[in-house]
Amino acid sequence: MRERIARLMMGRNGVDHFARFTSIAACVMLLLSVLSRRVELLSNLFWILGLALLFYSYFRAFSRNIYQRQRENARYLQFQRKVTGFFAVRRDMWRQRKQYRFFKCPSCKATLRVPRGKGKIRVVCRKCGNAFETKT
Numbered sequence: 001m002r003e004r005i006a007r008l009m010m011g012r013n014g015v016d017h018f019a020r021f022t023s024i025a026a027c028v029m030l031l032l033s034v035l036s037r038r039v040e041l042l043s044n045l046f047w048i049l050g051l052a053l054l055f056y057s058y059f060r061a062f063s064r065n066i067y068q069r070q071r072e073n074a075r076y077l078q079f080q081r082k083v084t085g086f087f088a089v090r091r092d093m094w095r096q097r098k099q100y101r102f103f104k105c106p107s108c109k110a111t112l113r114v115p116r117g118k119g120k121i122r123v124v125c126r127k128c129g130n131a132f133e134t135k136t
């Protein structure tokens with residue numbers, strides 16, 4: 001049985017990160033469809049979306065156009081890194097909120113960090129070199 005599956009998947013894309021994401025999203029949609037069954041339109045919408053995502057996951061896993069599928073996967077991973085990076089920065093800012101004050105550079109909008117409790121200080125933005133005074 002295992003050998004037969006291995007032979008079936010030969011030369012095909014298989015389950016990559018993006019396929020894992022779309023199949024989880026499909027499960028969430030199908031679950032939402034069941035949970036929202038009292039609102040028929042909404043339930044049908046989730047059902048159709050869930051099935052579409054499920055078929056898309058299978059389509060990608062069995063696809064022989066590996067080059068194109070890998071490009072999609074790379075784009076997905078790039079997007080995923082951006083999202084996780086965004087939240088990692090927010091989490092770090094939250095953890096350091098007692099020691100540091102965060103604010104945006106008025107000129108280039110870069111996020112700056114200064115130690116708290118130093119009174120009024122002159123800040124020079126590392127990104128654009130803009131200098132200004134602020135309270136800590």
Ligand SMILES: [Zn+2]
Pocket residue numbers: 105106107108109110125126127128129130
């Ligand atoms: Zn700046």
